[in-house]
Amino acid sequence: MNDPRIISARVWDVRFPTSDALDGSDAMHPDPDYSAAHVVFTTDHPGLEGHGLTFTIGRGNELCVHGIRSLLPKVLGKRLSDITADMGAFWRDVTSDSQLRWVGPEKGVIHLAAAAVVNGVWDLWAKSVGKPLWKLITDMSAEDIVRCIDFRYISDVLSPDDALGILRDNERGRADREGEMTTRGYPAYVTSAGWLGYDDQKIRQLCREGVAEGWNHFKIKVGRDLKDDIRRCRIVREEIGPARRLMVDANQRWDVPEAIAWMEHLRPFAPWWIEEPTSPDDILGHAAVARAVAPIGVATGEQCQNRVVFKQLMQMDAIRFVQLDACRLGGVNECLAVMLLAKKFGLPVCPHAGGVGLCEYVAHLVMVDYIRISASTEDRVAEWVDHLHEHFEDPARARDGRYLAPTHPGYATMKRASLERHEYPSGPLWTERLGKRTPS
Amino acid sequence: MNDPRIISARVWDVRFPTSDALDGSDAMHPDPDYSAAHVVFTTDHPGLEGHGLTFTIGRGNELCVHGIRSLLPKVLGKRLSDITADMGAFWRDVTSDSQLRWVGPEKGVIHLAAAAVVNGVWDLWAKSVGKPLWKLITDMSAEDIVRCIDFRYISDVLSPDDALGILRDNERGRADREGEMTTRGYPAYVTSAGWLGYDDQKIRQLCREGVAEGWNHFKIKVGRDLKDDIRRCRIVREEIGPARRLMVDANQRWDVPEAIAWMEHLRPFAPWWIEEPTSPDDILGHAAVARAVAPIGVATGEQCQNRVVFKQLMQMDAIRFVQLDACRLGGVNECLAVMLLAKKFGLPVCPHAGGVGLCEYVAHLVMVDYIRISASTEDRVAEWVDHLHEHFEDPARARDGRYLAPTHPGYATMKRASLERHEYPSGPLWTERLGKRTPS
Numbered sequence: 001m002n003d004p005r006i007i008s009a010r011v012w013d014v015r016f017p018t019s020d021a022l023d024g025s026d027a028m029h030p031d032p033d034y035s036a037a038h039v040v041f042t043t044d045h046p047g048l049e050g051h052g053l054t055f056t057i058g059r060g061n062e063l064c065v066h067g068i069r070s071l072l073p074k075v076l077g078k079r080l081s082d083i084t085a086d087m088g089a090f091w092r093d094v095t096s097d098s099q100l101r102w103v104g105p106e107k108g109v110i111h112l113a114a115a116a117v118v119n120g121v122w123d124l125w126a127k128s129v130g131k132p133l134w135k136l137i138t139d140m141s142a143e144d145i146v147r148c149i150d151f152r153y154i155s156d157v158l159s160p161d162d163a164l165g166i167l168r169d170n171e172r173g174r175a176d177r178e179g180e181m182t183t184r185g186y187p188a189y190v191t192s193a194g195w196l197g198y199d200d201q202k203i204r205q206l207c208r209e210g211v212a213e214g215w216n217h218f219k220i221k222v223g224r225d226l227k228d229d230i231r232r233c234r235i236v237r238e239e240i241g242p243a244r245r246l247m248v249d250a251n252q253r254w255d256v257p258e259a260i261a262w263m264e265h266l267r268p269f270a271p272w273w274i275e276e277p278t279s280p281d282d283i284l285g286h287a288a289v290a291r292a293v294a295p296i297g298v299a300t301g302e303q304c305q306n307r308v309v310f311k312q313l314m315q316m317d318a319i320r321f322v323q324l325d326a327c328r329l330g331g332v333n334e335c336l337a338v339m340l341l342a343k344k345f346g347l348p349v350c351p352h353a354g355g356v357g358l359c360e361y362v363a364h365l366v367m368v369d370y371i372r373i374s375a376s377t378e379d380r381v382a383e384w385v386d387h388l389h390e391h392f393e394d395p396a397r398a399r400d401g402r403y404l405a406p407t408h409p410g411y412a413t414m415k416r417a418s419l420e421r422h423e424y425p426s427g428p429l430w431t432e433r434l435g436k437r438t439p440s
Numbered sequence: 441m442n443d444p445r446i447i448s449a450r451v452w453d454v455r456f457p458t459s460d461a462l463d464g465s466d467a468m469h470p471d472p473d474y475s476a477a478h479v480v481f482t483t484d485h486p487g488l489e490g491h492g493l494t495f496t497i498g499r500g501n502e503l504c505v506h507g508i509r510s511l512l513p514k515v516l517g518k519r520l521s522d523i524t525a526d527m528g529a530f531w532r533d534v535t536s537d538s539q540l541r542w543v544g545p546e547k548g549v550i551h552l553a554a555a556a557v558v559n560g561v562w563d564l565w566a567k568s569v570g571k572p573l574w575k576l577i578t579d580m581s582a583e584d585i586v587r588c589i590d591f592r593y594i595s596d597v598l599s600p601d602d603a604l605g606i607l608r609d610n611e612r613g614r615a616d617r618e619g620e621m622t623t624r625g626y627p628a629y630v631t632s633a634g635w636l637g638y639d640d641q642k643i644r645q646l647c648r649e650g651v652a653e654g655w656n657h658f659k660i661k662v663g664r665d666l667k668d669d670i671r672r673c674r675i676v677r678e679e680i681g682p683a684r685r686l687m688v689d690a691n692q693r694w695d696v697p698e699a700i701a702w703m704e705h706l707r708p709f710a711p712w713w714i715e716e717p718t719s720p721d722d723i724l725g726h727a728a729v730a731r732a733v734a735p736i737g738v739a740t741g742e743q744c745q746n747r748v749v750f751k752q753l754m755q756m757d758a759i760r761f762v763q764l765d766a767c768r769l770g771g772v773n774e775c776l777a778v779m780l781l782a783k784k785f786g787l788p789v790c791p792h793a794g795g796v797g798l799c800e801y802v803a804h805l806v807m808v809d810y811i812r813i814s815a816s817t818e819d820r821v822a823e824w825v826d827h828l829h830e831h832f833e834d835p836a837r838a839r840d841g842r843y844l845a846p847t848h849p850g851y852a853t854m855k856r857a858s859l860e861r862h863e864y865p866s867g868p869l870w871t872e873r874l875g876k877r878t879p880s
Contacts, residue, residue: 029538059510060543066506070499098469103500105743108548153719156696256596279593281748283723284755303545308721315724
């Protein structure tokens with residue numbers, strides 16, 4: 001395919017009314033409506049589009065939509081080769097605009113928006129060469145992968161040469177690992193059983209179904225009520241037995257002393273990790289919790305804003321599991337940076353997923369991590385939630401407790417009909433609902 | 441005045457074309473157009489309004505405008521007393537919406553927007569009681585001040601009781617300090633001489649004027665070119681002599697090793713502080729720089745997102761000067777939290793100012809800090825930049841190198857004519873300019 005030019009973009013505010021069923025309810029986010037700020041780039045090649053999204057939980061999605069629009073001048077009118085010739089420079093340009101960076105930098109709305117733009121360009125690139133995103137990257141030379149990364153603010157612990165060294169060390173076995181991924185897939189775990197809004201019977205039933213389907217890791221939400229948590233941990237442990245792994249997730253509910261005290265009460269159920277025990281910004285707080293709750297590991301990442309914060313969590317031994325988020329970080333480039341940092345520190349990457357679109361993205365990222373960077377699946381599990389995949393042309397798939405390798409060209413493509421139906425507030429799903437109730 | 445109800449809000453995108461003159465140019469922000477996302481709350485009391493703003497440097501201001509709109513349901517229709525009865529709960533409500541917090545939390549666009557909303561409510565409150573904001577707060581009981589603060593995520597180092605203790609310890613001398621502020625004012629420093637865009641002759645001239653006007657602290661921008669920096673530091677030191685203080689500001693230009701190496705070259709000019717040596721998110725990086733460059737102190741804060749990050753900078757001895765920003769933090773409430781944290785750690789607060797509106801806000805905050813919290817002016821200087829004050833009904837004022845105490849009721853009120861003229865892109869200033877050039 002000749003070098004396409006990005007000629008226009010349409011930004012969609014799509015929202016799914018997941019708060020109806022309390023799917024996704026946790027101690028800090030009781031009523032999420034899974035949403036995406038979604039950009040579609042069109043090119044001068046008929047039928048060739050780039051889809052990129054960032055995930056949010058409802059209100060505030062409109063801000064990411066506006067953020068994407070503010071970033072469009074970085075992309076519109078460019079040839080794909082203008083961008084891919086130096087993906088690191090492109091990423092720096094998107095994330096370090098001399099005025100826009102003030103409203104970040106590299107965090108919050110503007111960084112979530114940058115992720116959608118960056119992911120959309122990677123999707124376009126992968127489609128233009130007819131490969132799934134993971135295959136585009138795993139086929140690159142070590143030098144080309146390193147050129148995608150902005151080492152600003154991480155060079156004190158990971159230099160371009162360090163990154164090259166990691167990638168070169170893993171050349172051996174690369175083909176075998178690719179074969180393993182395309183046949184067996186990558187280890188996953190489920191959160192579906194453990195939302196706070198579910199009653200005991202539903203938790204028990206979902207655990208049984210999970211065990212029957214071959215899952216070995218089960219995560220539940222905690223942090224709203226200690227007695228409830230003890231009871232729910234007991235139910236899950238009873239259902240999954242002593243050999244399978246239980247993880248608990250507090251979604252930032254606690255201050256540091258409270259996190260430490262609360263986890264003492266959950267220790268009898270032998271959780272493998274405690275996720276988001278406190279503020280995602282509190283690196284020293286996570287380190288204090290990590291020291292106190294060991295051998296339970298601390299996990300965080302879905303609201304860890306950028307590679308600089310991850311760097312410090314690693315420097316401080318504050319986390320044992322790196323839960324990078326494909327949209328919270330500024331898209332594929334920064335995910336690569338954090339996966340390389342994790343490898344440098346010997347920590348497993350266990351990506352955050354769920355919501356809408358995150359599983360689709362994670363399916364690619366874990367392939368890249370395993371084939372080119374970590375070369376290990378030990379203590380590594382990617383989050384899997386079986387929601388909303390039907391809205392994608394290339395839905396994420398799991399089998400026997402494992403993510404399967406994506407096969408369609410691109411990164412993730414939301415169906416046109418889903419975009420149109422769920423557009424907020426003007427799509428038919430919302431005009432119907434908002435006619436019946438006061439808009440939130 | 442009876443209890444007013446907030447009945448409507450108008451949000452303004454106002455921008456000042458400061459990039460024309462390279463005012464405000466630094467190593468990371470070469471072309472700022474000082475801007476404000478500005479909200480005006482109207483009430484059911486004719487003539488009683490609340491003005492709140494957040495500061496940005498141009499592109500991206502539109503995102504803060506949208507962010508303010510997304511937060512308006514937290515305020516519209518409320519009586520002032522509904523809010524002021526529990527200011528801490530109001531602040532938590534604005535900053536912790538169960539869906540909006542996903543696009544923060546407490547950082548970037550949504551937190552900048554929260555600052556405008558929160559500042560607007562404080563402005564309204566102060567106007568409703570006919571006092572300048574600083575006087576409203578300094579007249580409060582210790583208990584009432586503490587009730588304004590959200591201690592979430594800082595309780596491990598500062599409890600409500602700690603805060604009460606600090607405020608009570610300072611009851612003695614409070615009236616004297618208030619008297620001192622209303623007569624002499626609070627120590628300030630100028631950045632006006634040191635923007636990167638200025639030539640040597642202009643720097644020399646501005647230093648001479650500064651000395652003649654009674655300034656004792658002079659700050660210049662560094663980080664773009666080492667030879668330039670050495671030459672400019674030498675010029676400033678020659679002009680201000682050995683007794684006045686020189687500060688340098690790198691605006692996040694460096695990685696950690698580069699910061700340390702660069703500062704070795706500037707050490708001969710005896711800078712008092714190095715400001716923003718690296719990423720504002722890199723707490724450990726600031727700590728490493730602090731250890732290496734001592735006795736030069738590290739200063740940061742204008743892009744320090746919230747009290748949680750400040751807490752850690754203090755815990756790690758990473759900064760010696762706390763440069764809180766009245767708009768980067770989520771408004772008055774969080775500024776109080778950070779001032780109390782600084783007192784707990786024995787660190788001076790030297791607020792960031794300049795831009796548009798920040799000096800107006802800082803003039804109040806330093807009064808509160810001195811009269812009720814720090815009770816000291818030692819090593820304390822607030823930034824002063826003599827730009828754009830003419831757009832306020834109650835412009836910030838400095839005399840003999842000191843901020844004067846504001847006298848008008850409220851926090852800061854931008855003139856209606858300035859809002860209308862500078863509205864972007866539809867105000868007359870911009871329609872004229874944009875007619876002549878391509879919009880950025």
